Amino acid sequence: MPPVAAFDPEMLPGPLRGWILDISERMQVPADYCAAGAVVVAASLIGRSVGIRPKRRDDWLVVPNIWGAVVGPPAALKSPALAEITRPLDRLVVEAREAHGEAMEEHEADAQAVEAINEGLKAQIKAAGKEAAKKDGDRSGLDKLIARQRDTQTPEPPAMRRYKTNDPTVEKLAELLGENPRGLLVNRDELTGWLRSLDKQGREMDKAFYLEAWNGSGAFEIDRIGRGSSYIPALCVSVLGGIQPGPLASYVHEVARGGRGDDGLLQRFQLLVWPDPPPGAWANVDRYPDADAKNRAYAVYKALDALDPEKLGAVADEDGAGIPALGFSREAQDVFDEWRGELEADLRDEDLAPALRNHLAKYRSLMPSLAMIFHLMDRVNESPEQDADASSGVSIEAAIRAASWCEYLRTHAQRLYGSAESPALDGARALLSRIHKGDVKDADTLRSVYRGREWSRLSTAEEVNAAAAVLEDYGWLRVEKTDTGGRPATLLRLHPSLNGGA
Template structure:
């Protein structure tokens, strides 16, 4: 909070900077959010809300809406960001305060220079670098949900990785070969649309699962009939007729994060699988819960990422399950505070966390949408109502 002595001057300076910003709905949402957070760091939540209401010319900026956005505030943005953004829109500090401005935290910041920790923290995902069908889906889905395109694009990368599977590898040098496995993680608070975004991105995987389930049920019914026929044969004839083998379900996706559960699935599905949990906190927190085995599990997962052979002892004692080239793509979401609380030094030093493509997109304003009927259902593009 600004002090009473300098507070009046600081408040005058802050309002001068706010007046220079296009708070009419044309400012990018993540920059609008930066302005709100910068105000909160300097004058507190209530005063920040009052200032936004006073200077905003966007009818969507109601008190309830602004306070909802403040739920994701973590103190990471300082008042210098506001002055820097205002400077980008032609603002100059008035009078003798031109040389330096006093921020709410007591620091002196040059208004024309963005501090390293305060530069805009988000670079939009380069959607148009994706294959055209995927890019079209990302654009349409982001407008429809609505959400930041990265919420769809990032899990799409994991789905594409799983589609490639273990059958294709990249040879960088004669003896340096890398698999196509990608692990992606979206860090976003509740209510930002990450669940519907993931569901849209991974819909093709779910479609494959449904088809495989139908095929398995049909094969299982056929197997039961053939087994019944085989068992009905006289005992001497059974020796000449091979006993029917039970069908094995084809797997595209798994949710269990234990190596012991994955090993037999990977043994039966050589191409690999996609590990998808809407919230990956179960995986992240498991290394915290089982501290005694955390190092071993982390090492196993790092080796899994690199498609190194794994060997897991069977609980039945029938010998180990060995998978020569395990392949697991992974994707999911997590709330930022959970990620912050449970990422330990060992997760960083082991290389587990650095292997993730991690993104924390800004929240997107919610708005009513209508569908453009000229597009096929799967590729409908919404337009503002």
């Protein structure tokens, strides 16, 4: 596989560095996993509360919404690492539930008061009606009471602040977003099933929903026969999860050749990291977590959740969907302009693979998004009350750190799309080995190869189809479809030299 850049802890904002390195060392996992997850969690907390305008004068608006994925084999501790990183969200969830419980108690008291007032008004209205009848229809007093009753409405129950969800339907996610317009994090333990599910027939609207939700700045309408319509004025969803190399390589192979999935969904995982295993021998690190570092990180996340755009100096305009935004400082603007020029030159390189080009094109918004996230982390760490001078815009330090991340992530993107070149060949070798062992015989169906076998690189229909296509190109077998009276069967007709396992 193509090599990837090693993760440099200096790329992390100071408030998170000790916490992330502590988790990485204690769990013996790549720091890349923890760092990528931490940035996505921060992005989900910021959501639509504030955006960035990457150009000095243009109205281009970027919401710092980011999708992330960590790639590694089943035993790489991807899920436990991400579980540690999302613990600050769990603390915020507990606090939100407690706050919601208190708000509900106040709501119930208010609702009871309104109900009592309305009962009293009903009695007064009835009495006023009798008086009006006696006074030849003079309704002045009656109308005032009716208007008062109309204005005395039972208050809506308070919505609970939600931060994340795991496996929602699009309809439920739309409902949650209606109550949480800043945005939500969809946290998936395994992303392969999620990606594949969105490629199924009948899920086109769901995929369109997520494609639009990545932008973070728009709205969305859902129309379902029999289930009515719903309008989401603020559509912003972050996604985070793990994925195994084998299934991912097969999915990337389809994307690279223009098959299913070639619609920009995979390219939206801008913070996808596929690191090498940790160097050196495994060590049994058994120590207490660094409580000071953990609490410092939590304080930053809590402050991000409580961002006040006005105190930050952010300004909204009519064309920005009402989203307040900052710009770059003068020095940071120069950094971004130079970085953008180099990116655009690279994107025009004819030798660049189309799938990789499409992925890197998304970096146009990634760099300013990361710069905004790092800038906000630094600001809230320096001044939790957010009263630091923000008039100068996103700092040059944040811009340089964001550019470093993009350079680092580009090597992981090259590994990602480089993996598309090998799975079919690896699968072909695995299939040929099974044929030589006699596990696969002439006239066996494609389906029989992957059903119930759990063979490495031959565990799905996509992997077996790709492997068989390679062997067919080399003349080792012929893929033959035959009518069985029901669903057509696809047979593997082996070259005579392979029959009998020879």
